[in-house]
Amino acid sequence: MSAEIFGKQTTIELRKKHIGPSCKILFSNDPVKIVQAKGQFMYDETGQRYLDCINNVAHVGHCHPEVVRAGQQQMEQLNTNSRFLHDKLVLYAQRLQATLPEKLSVCYFVNSGSEANDLALRLARQYRGHRDIITLENAYHGHVSSLIDISPYKFHQLSDAEQNPFVHVAPSPDVYRGKYRADHPDPATAYAHEVKDIIERVDRKGGKIAAFIAESLQSCGGQVIPPVGYFQQVAAHVHKAGGVFIADEVQVGFGRVGTHFWAFQLQGEDFVPDIVTMGKPIGNGHPMSCVVTTKEVAEAFMSSGMQYFNTFGGNPVSCAIGLAVLDVISKEDLQGNALRVGKYLTSRLEKQKEKHPLIGDIRGCGLFVGVELVKDRVKLIPATAEAQEVIYRLKKQLVLLSADGPHRNVLKLKPPMCFTTEDVDLVVDKIDQILTELEDALGLKFQNTENESSKRKMVDEIGLKCRSDLVNTKGNNQAVLGQKTKRVKT
Amino acid sequence: MSAEIFGKQTTIELRKKHIGPSCKILFSNDPVKIVQAKGQFMYDETGQRYLDCINNVAHVGHCHPEVVRAGQQQMEQLNTNSRFLHDKLVLYAQRLQATLPEKLSVCYFVNSGSEANDLALRLARQYRGHRDIITLENAYHGHVSSLIDISPYKFHQLSDAEQNPFVHVAPSPDVYRGKYRADHPDPATAYAHEVKDIIERVDRKGGKIAAFIAESLQSCGGQVIPPVGYFQQVAAHVHKAGGVFIADEVQVGFGRVGTHFWAFQLQGEDFVPDIVTMGKPIGNGHPMSCVVTTKEVAEAFMSSGMQYFNTFGGNPVSCAIGLAVLDVISKEDLQGNALRVGKYLTSRLEKQKEKHPLIGDIRGCGLFVGVELVKDRVKLIPATAEAQEVIYRLKKQLVLLSADGPHRNVLKLKPPMCFTTEDVDLVVDKIDQILTELEDALGLKFQNTENESSKRKMVDEIGLKCRSDLVNTKGNNQAVLGQKTKRVKT
Structure with missing residues (x-):
């Protein structure tokens, strides 16, 4: 790790003094100081390693040699x-x-x-x-x-x-x-x-x-x-x-x-x-x-x-x-990697959707994936606070992710393109665990058991997917299919 | 010199094909291909060295180690x-x-x-x-x-x-x-x-x-x-x-x-x-x-x-x-260098102004200097074509300068800050020689001999100069002082 110039608290104070307050920092109550990065990993001043799932700028991997x-x-x-x-x-x-x-x-x-x-x-x-x-x-x-x-x-x-x-x-x-x-x-x-x-x-x-x-x-x-x-x-x-x-x-x-x-x-x-x-x-x-x-x-x-x-x-x-x-x-065939790892990511997330009522929709192509969290799959009430909670808990577990969209309830995955299936397992397992805890606390359970595969078929038929046989995206959920008239846009 | 990837003509053709035509190149009838630069010098593909008098971006010198x-x-x-x-x-x-x-x-x-x-x-x-x-x-x-x-x-x-x-x-x-x-x-x-x-x-x-x-x-x-x-x-x-x-x-x-x-x-x-x-x-x-x-x-x-x-x-x-x-x-005390070399540059240019009727005004501070060329010091008719000619002839003599201002008749000097008095001598001597040739061809001579120092004094008194004792700028000329009513803005 490179030596720090300032202790973290001094960095925070100098930032407050000299950087425009409209320039927001991530995790403002406990921001992350990053001193080094490589591939899909970023390192803080203590040498802790974060898995970067959001940085589509470090496209071919941070500091690619x-x-x-x-x-x-x-x-x-x-x-x-x-x-x-x-x-x-x-x-x-x-x-x-x-x-x-x-x-x-x-x-x-x-x-x-x-x-x-x-x-x-x-x-x-x-x-x-x-x-x-x-x-x-x-x-x-x-x-x-x-x-x-x-x-x-x-x-x-x-x-x-x-x-x-x-x-x-x-x-x-x-x-x-x-x-x-x-x-x-x-x-x-x-x-x-x-x-x-x-x-x-x-x-x-x-x-x-x-x-x-x-x-x-x-x-x-x-x-x-x-x-x-x-x-x-x-x-x-x-x-x-x-x-x-x-x-x-x-x-x-x-x-x-x-x-x-x-x-x-x-x-x-x-x-x-x-x-x-x-x-x-x-x-x-x-x-x-x-x-x-x-x-x-x-x-x-x-x-x-x-x-x-x-x-x-x-x-x-x-x-x-x-x-x-x-x-x-x-x-490095990174486009191919995005396709393969993206497909694995989406398929693992789809399984999470079957398990977690908070997941309303999984959509994406390659390594550009969104997980929309809702409190109710019929009314599509955005689970904004829950999305923020997921982000914060992931950060504590050294995984960097963000939530966006008009309701800030869509978990965004757009990692460096060298992302691996092991990285997918790590982040999806953690999301699984956090959603389980959140749903337990909220007392959320599925209210119906309609077969997921029948919905999937319908969606595929109307062509709402990425082209190619490797379907990564739908833009759909069960409840909406059965509830045309119940559009609640909050 | 680094190896070329394309011959110059191919570079020109690819540029025409793939770069927006609104993006103009310098010296479009015979553009310069630059492959390397150091300090105040730029080098073309044949190893020819150009003195850079215009690049205020390469502030501390090109490729400063x-x-x-x-x-x-x-x-x-x-x-x-x-x-x-x-x-x-x-x-x-x-x-x-x-x-x-x-x-x-x-x-x-x-x-x-x-x-x-x-x-x-x-x-x-x-x-x-x-x-x-x-x-x-x-x-x-x-x-x-x-x-x-x-x-x-x-x-x-x-x-x-x-x-x-x-x-x-x-x-x-x-x-x-x-x-x-x-x-x-x-x-x-x-x-x-x-x-x-x-x-x-x-x-x-x-x-x-x-x-x-x-x-x-x-x-x-x-x-x-x-x-x-x-x-x-x-x-x-x-x-x-x-x-x-x-x-x-x-x-x-x-x-x-x-x-x-x-x-x-x-x-x-x-x-x-x-x-x-x-x-x-x-x-x-x-x-x-x-x-x-x-x-x-x-x-x-x-x-x-x-x-x-x-x-x-x-x-x-x-x-x-x-x-x-x-x-x-x-x-490297480059601010001090700008002051010292800028002062030398302005003083050498002021002497050129006494010699060359085409020079209407010398103004500037430090290494930010303008030489305004006019066809007539009373009417201030901009010597636009002459300024372009100076630029082109200087380029042929391996000195890079540009002309700007609303009439494109102001020679702009804003070189890297490591510019030296030797560089000043080189560019000013060349300007001297080119202006002499142009004035000979145009039959331009001074039409009066009013004392320059009296004008200088008047200008200083009204404070139109850079602060400090090192006066680099005036913004004035003899004719105008005596011709208040003759403002010809072309």
């Missing part, structure tokens, strides 16, 4: 801006492009997911001179002003007057808790129609749609997996209105979903967004990010005559690190 | 987010704070100058719930949407309808070419009154001023040095209206001005901004940045209930690098 070495070597040699030619800039753009559908061929390198999403909005608005944006309920797209505007996850805290009149919110395509659920005959079309309705309303008021933006799978919004076919239909409506489709892959890209490199590809090969934004995992923690778009969108942006210059974006160190991340994903 | 080592070591150990306690985060905040007036005590770590300025606007708007922003003519504050809105350098390319109605533009406090010049008895007060007028106009329309934002010295705007006392008076007007003063130090901070660590300190000890934003030099090229503000502003921001989380901001690697940059500035 190959990524570290690439950064170290390039730092020694050159770190300057993209106004000079540099081979690693173009090589990296070429390599990224090779992971994407062919028409997504033009890159803009920036420093963060927020910068990427902001630039995506600028590209979209310049494309046809339109201004209105459609975003999803509970969406989070970043922390700069323009993104607070399109992030209901954030702006629901603002007054109506503070909300941007050019932003329109469509229902989240959440088939568990949303407007159209697993029992709906065609939730993809129903949710896409909601977007169409917004476009028509905007049009009647004289507005023009610049873009629809969505995470390919909503993350902060509660690990939501949109029904297959939703994006295609939305894109058709949006294109007809002259807008573009922005797929935000900041949280979910780079092989995490297991079956595909990009999460938008879960919708099928017939779907290609106009703009893709990347972030968090792209540099395994190094501040970097990218926007990829089509030649047409890029040329329209240039036609404004306004140059785009990003001081740090696309510097040689970032590009060297980005290249190393792509290499490691490929060499 | 101490900074590189700090980054390398921390990358191996830990690179995670600020939701965990980390000693280097708080140590760095403490060290940064120590360079600032005491009341600027709360830091937010972000990834770029753009993220910093956007957050500054969010802080300002939350402070009293006001919305209107006053910015300066020709200002550039970054590339995200909210900053294009406040950057006339960028938004002058937009139609009126695209410009943000909450943004108001005050005249640039440019005493050479601006509304009030060196011959004005009190340009600081006159320019500050312009801001007061805007506040009153906004107030009459029911608006409320959230902030006045300005670079402490305008950089892209043309290396403009505001008259001493201007910021104090602006701050008084803005505070009275319930707004805050944001000093943008992204280009000019960290000792570059020589006499002080921060450029806003040139205005005098009686001036303290409410928010300071930092960027470019902070990490010597590593993508990082910071906003520092007062406890009051930070607490008002928190009171909105909205958390602020920045994925990469304040990560241990960025903090380790930031600490190393502060250490090197101090150990």
Whole structure:
């Protein structure tokens, strides 16, 4: 372990004094001081080892030696801006492009997911001179002003007057808790129609749609997996209105979903967004990010005559690190690992769902999994306090997990991609134990015994799952299937 | 030299194919491929060495070994987010704070100058719930949407309808070419009154001023040095209206001005901004940045209930690098070097001004210097093509310089802070030679011989200079002093 500079209490006091109080720390009543990390493990100042189940930034594993070495070597040699030619800039753009559908061929390198999403909005608005944006309920797209505007996850805290009149919110395509659920005959079309309705309303008021933006799978919004076919239909409506489709892959890209490199590809090969934004995992923690778009969108942006210059974006160190991340994903077959370990994780969690009434839904693809806790499987009352309790107890047992979603009741698993089946066993066993204790204390028991496999069949039939034979996601529960009219959204 | 991956022509072609065409390269007809850099020198793929006179990001010198080592070591150990306690985060905040007036005590770590300025606007708007922003003519504050809105350098390319109605533009406090010049008895007060007028106009329309934002010295705007006392008076007007003063130090901070660590300190000890934003030099090229503000502003921001989380901001690697940059500035006395070498640079340029009619003005502080080229010292007709020609010829002679300002006629010198008097001699001798050739070709000669020292005296008397005895800046020329009525703004 590296030596501490300050005792923990001093660190806490200096943080209170000098770091903005809006920057919250995890486990604020007893925060964790981390001094070192490796793979899927983080170490505190006493040498205690935590299993990291939440850090999708340390994508190929914390401090991966190959990524570290690439950064170290390039730092020694050159770190300057993209106004000079540099081979690693173009090589990296070429390599990224090779992971994407062919028409997504033009890159803009920036420093963060927020910068990427902001630039995506600028590209979209310049494309046809339109201004209105459609975003999803509970969406989070970043922390700069323009993104607070399109992030209901954030702006629901603002007054109506503070909300941007050019932003329109469509229902989240959440088939568990949303407007159209697993029992709906065609939730993809129903949710896409909601977007169409917004476009028509905007049009009647004289507005023009610049873009629809969505995470390919909503993350902060509660690990939501949109029904297959939703994006295609939305894109058709949006294109007809002259807008573009922005797929935000900041949280979910780079092989995490297991079956595909990009999460938008879960919708099928017939779907290609106009703009893709990347972030968090792209540099395994190094501040970097990218926007990829089509030649047409890029040329329209240039036609404004306004140059785009990003001081740090696309510097040689970032590009060297980005290249190393792509290499490691490929060499270590981390996408394959996400698929295999993700499948094991989901299957183990499904068994927990049969055992624990607090588990309302298990959904996810690869190593992007959500466990939604509810107090009542019929009314879907969010088990918010219970989710927080699970998180706190896990932390005491040296497992780092978080809870998110609009009700903060969805346990989020999005670990480094080197996560193993042993790690799965460890975290699932602990969740099992904690839920057992909580349910005992609450006196919670199953109130009916309807056969789980019949529900599963129904869900599979309506196609609410990740593509491929390796079904990791449903978005469904028994009670809702039998209780169409009882939608309680709290 | 490191091996190339692609031949130069392939690099150019791949760049055309895969990098957004709005991302312009320097010297587009014959761009430079840089493969390595050290100190104030950059090396192309053939091993040719360029003297870097423009890169204020490589602040302590390209690839400074101490900074590189700090980054390398921390990358191996830990690179995670600020939701965990980390000693280097708080140590760095403490060290940064120590360079600032005491009341600027709360830091937010972000990834770029753009993220910093956007957050500054969010802080300002939350402070009293006001919305209107006053910015300066020709200002550039970054590339995200909210900053294009406040950057006339960028938004002058937009139609009126695209410009943000909450943004108001005050005249640039440019005493050479601006509304009030060196011959004005009190340009600081006159320019500050312009801001007061805007506040009153906004107030009459029911608006409320959230902030006045300005670079402490305008950089892209043309290396403009505001008259001493201007910021104090602006701050008084803005505070009275319930707004805050944001000093943008992204280009000019960290000792570059020589006499002080921060450029806003040139205005005098009686001036303290409410928010300071930092960027470019902070990490010597590593993508990082910071906003520092007062406890009051930070607490008002928190009171909105909205958390602020920045994925990469304040990560241990960025903090380790930031600490190393502060250490090197101090150990190598780079602020002192900026003062000494900057003084030598300005004095050599002043002599060039006596010789070359194309030089209209020399202004600057420390290693932040502008040479404004004009075709006519009376009418101040910008010598835009000539400035571009100087840049191109210098590049051919292996010296990297740029031209900026609203007329692209200001040669900008802002080299790495390890710049030496030998480097000054090299670049000034070359400028001398190129200007001689250009003036010969144009048939340009001085049309009067009025004594330069008498003008200098007048300028000094009205205080239009950097504080300290080491006068590096004037913002004046002979012709204007005698031609009050002949303001030709082209």
